[in-house]
Amino acid sequence: MRFARFVHAGGVSFGVVEGDGSSGLTVAEIESIPFENVRFTGQRWALADIRLLAPIFSSKVIGIGRNYADHAAELGNEVPKEPLIFIKPSTSVIGPNDAIRLPAQSQRVEEEAELAVVIGASGARRVDRAGAEKAIFGYTIGNDVTARDLQRSDKTWTRAKGFDSFCPIGPWIVTDLDVSDLEIRCEVGRDPQAMEVRQIGRTKDMVFDVPTLVSYVSHVMTLLPGDIILTGTPAGVSELLPGETVSISIQGIGEIRNPVVSLE
Numbered sequence: 001m002r003f004a005r006f007v008h009a010g011g012v013s014f015g016v017v018e019g020d021g022s023s024g025l026t027v028a029e030i031e032s033i034p035f036e037n038v039r040f041t042g043q044r045w046a047l048a049d050i051r052l053l054a055p056i057f058s059s060k061v062i063g064i065g066r067n068y069a070d071h072a073a074e075l076g077n078e079v080p081k082e083p084l085i086f087i088k089p090s091t092s093v094i095g096p097n098d099a100i101r102l103p104a105q106s107q108r109v110e111e112e113a114e115l116a117v118v119i120g121a122s123g124a125r126r127v128d129r130a131g132a133e134k135a136i137f138g139y140t141i142g143n144d145v146t147a148r149d150l151q152r153s154d155k156t157w158t159r160a161k162g163f164d165s166f167c168p169i170g171p172w173i174v175t176d177l178d179v180s181d182l183e184i185r186c187e188v189g190r191d192p193q194a195m196e197v198r199q200i201g202r203t204k205d206m207v208f209d210v211p212t213l214v215s216y217v218s219h220v221m222t223l224l225p226g227d228i229i230l231t232g233t234p235a236g237v238s239e240l241l242p243g244e245t246v247s248i249s250i251q252g253i254g255e256i257r258n259p260v261v262s263l264e
Contacts, residue, residue, distance in 0.1 A: 177252050184203065186200075188245070
């Protein structure tokens with residue numbers, strides 16, 4: 001199933017995305033958050049008539065650094081011997097079509113297209129691989145936007161990855177998806193009809209696979225329902241400029257687009 005969170009005339013709701021392809025989709029409202037028993041209210045909207053939000057509330061977003069060897073190499077780094085984790089604040093999360101806002105403090109902001117794991121109702125604390133797989137509710141698309149110059153100068157990653165709007169998530173959560181070998185693609189450009197491909201990778205090339213990551217993180221911190229783990233990005237990260245749009249798509253999930261604007 002595909003679960004979305006959206007704004008409509010009556011407020012904010014969760015719903016199930018219905019239909020195939022990219023056009024003619026509808027969203028059927030459900031009574032509560034998707035972790036609980038799904039009960040439909042009977043209300044439906046055309047996808048074109050609502051505004052999608054980030055698909056879940058998260059107490060925290062955990063990032064995984066250098067989880068693709070080609071990305072580690074392009075930045076001159078070695079592949080870590082165990083997962084390299086960091087935190088992005090919940091205030092960095094935005095949804096589809098929300099603007100990535102370039103802060104005045106940075107001279108180089110880059111995109112990072114990533115598969116995002118959403119933790120389910122049971123949460124996860126010190127789980128093994130089997131427990132990790134049971135703890136996963138579904139998957140969505142994430143963009144670990146990074147102020148690369150600040151990452152280098154600060155020697156820590158919190159500021160570089162923590163600005164408001166630096167974590168686009170969406171467009172919805174997909175459950176029951178085999179993520180062992182999916183294409184990740186990122187395109188950037190000013191003309192929607194002539195976007196430049198910046199990143200293409202496959203999830204099979206992760207250094208540490210999804211169950212390993214969930215288990216590892218759960219031995220450091222308790223994962224709560226709705227928490228997100230960003231699983232790393234393939235090579236090709238590039239500078240974002242005002243006026244551009246970032247489009248990230250993952251096979252089996254969909255696409256998220258975000259315009260880029262300057263705060264200066």
